[in-house]
Amino acid sequence: MNVNWRGVFPAICTQFKADYSLDIPATLAHLDAQLAAGIHGVVMMGSVGENTTLEFAEKKELMQATVAHVKKRVPVLTGVAEYTTGQACRWAEQAAGCGADGLMVLPPMVYKSDDRETLAHFRTVAKATPLPIMVYNNPPAYKVDISPEMFAEMADEPKFACI
Numbered sequence: 393m394n395v396n397w398r399g400v401f402p403a404i405c406t407q408f409k410a411d412y413s414l415d416i417p418a419t420l421a422h423l424d425a426q427l428a429a430g431i432h433g434v435v436m437m438g439s440v441g442e443n444t445t446l447e448f449a450e451k452k453e454l455m456q457a458t459v460a461h462v463k464k465r466v467p468v469l470t471g472v473a474e475y476t477t478g479q480a481c482r483w484a485e486q487a488a489g490c491g492a493d494g495l496m497v498l499p500p501m502v503y504k505s506d507d508r509e510t511l512a513h514f515r516t517v518a519k520a521t522p523l524p525i526m527v528y529n530n531p532p533a534y535k536v537d538i539s540p541e542m543f544a545e546m547a548d549e550p551k552f553a554c555i
Contacts, residue, residue, distance in 0.1 A: 395494065395524045395553040397467060400431050403438025406446070406454060414450055416457045423458065433467040434458075435496050439533075443473035443483075444501055451483065452490055459491035467493040469526065475501050477513045481520035488523050494553065496526040499536040510536055514546060524553040 404426060407418035423434060436458050437443050437451060446454070455470055462468050470487045472495050474480040484495055497517050499510050518525055527546070531537035546552055 397433055397494070397524075397526070397554055399433065401433040401435050401467075401469065401526075402426055402431055403435045403471070406437065406442045414446075414454060416454065419454065420457065420461050423461065427462075427465065431466060433469065433493075434462070435469045435471060437473075438471040438496060439473055439498070443471050443498075444475065448483070448486075452486060455487060455490035455492055469494045469496050471496045471498065471528075472517060473498040473501055475503075477516050480513070480517050484517050484521035484523070488521055492523060494524045494526060495521065496528050498528045498530075499534055499538075501534070504535045507539070507542055510538060511542060511545060514552070515549060518549050518551040521551070523551070525551050526554050527552055529555060 404419065404423050407415040407422060409415045426434065436455060437446065459468050470492045472480050472484050474483060477500060487495060497514060499505055500513055505513060514527060527538065529538040543555060
């Protein structure tokens, strides 16, 4: 897998209209400001906010609009932060179909998984997609810490491109 992710990959905040529907033009304008500032890649739906609250169809709509707008100028990643491994696999599969260049995968939300469960989650998501994966570790926010030993254990999975 040839991944050259380097530099700054900010998570872009999804914009909404007053009725809570997606405001894709405003989101893309925000993205354009980031691109003009020189970012090297972008993460859409980067964490728990959009991932756990958007409808599946909204996620697809946002990703398709983003990929079409960026036109391969920088890699477009999407967050995978779902409540279950099954939901994470479903979004990981669909993200590839939306044109995403990669995934930023988080542990399952809400449930504090143990080491064995955390490793199984990441490996199962990797099997569900052809895309390269950034493994996201933020123990203060998600209460799951991916230890150096766990990263070493996952090192044999070629889809895990970076931390």
